[in-house]
């Protein structure tokens with residue numbers, strides 16, 4: 022019986038080394054899924070540690086002075102083997118957990134994203150606007166919203182087709198998104214309408230921001246290669262923006278949307294491509310970049 026102890030001893034250590042080598046695969050998959058950064062480097066460092074352990078196991082199996090002549094000599098190989106099982110199980114479970122978390126995150130994102138525009142959808146907007154309104158009221162902070170509508174968008178569809186219309190919508194959404202601050206929330210309200218939530222933003226500031234946004238859209242040209250003669254096609258659009266903010270008369274999200282909608286309607290009636298701020302029936306107007314009425318301080 023004691024004859025097999027040396028085989029058993031080195032067998033346990035080598036099997037442990039193999040298990041450690043197998044543990045590298047799940048860790049490597051985790052590394053590949055992570056974006057460049059501290060966490061990715063930490064998991065990469067774990068691979069280096071595992072490699073060092075494997076070298077240690079192999080060196081022990083080859084050069085250990087222990088003869089494995091009695092059962093007690095197997096204690097260290099058993100600990101090595103147990104340690105390797107532990108590392109393998111932890112690494113495999115980490116991969117499964119990482120995948121589950123990423124899948125859940127992707128599902129959550131899908132659930133709150135508009136698939137055409139790549140911005141938040143109406144479901145998310147309704148919830149977020151309610152939360153932001155409650156937070157603003159609780160902490161007595163200002164809150165503004167924009168209701169943005171692309172002008173004469175039907176003509177884009179009619180002139181260039183629905184697919185080009187979709188492309189215009191997508192590009193305008195991304196243009197607006199990248200023109201906003203990190204703290205602002207952009208969502209599709211429906212059709213060719215967007216809502217921007219501007220937490221901690223007063224009417225006067227939001228008016229300036231809306232004007233800047235209107236200019237950004239006005240200056241943007243979407244260039245598409247024309248299929249027939251390879252000439253490029255440039256499409257530009259303008260937007261009308263209704264701005265509304267919380268105040269003594271308007272203290273919930275429904276009122277915010279209604280006021281912004283009213284202001285937007287006014288902007289459309291005034292000739293489009295302009296910003297109107299709703300303020301207890303009074304409106305501040307800029308038309309085609311020219312100042313017609315300055316916004317009143319809050």
Ligand SMILES: Nc1nc2c(ncn2[C@@H]2O[C@H](COP(=O)(O)OP(=O)(O)OP(=O)(O)O)[C@@H](O)[C@H]2O)c(=O)[nH]1
Pocket residue numbers: 137170171172173174175176178182183184185186187190211212213289293
């Ligand atoms: N391509 C495309 N078109 C859309 C989408 N959603 C809404 N539309 C179009 O947007 C157009 C909106 O038209 P209207 O409500 O008449 O408004 P408008 O032509 O922009 O005119 P004003 O808003 O009054 O300036 C309609 O032709 C819709 O079909 C979409 O997801 N993709």
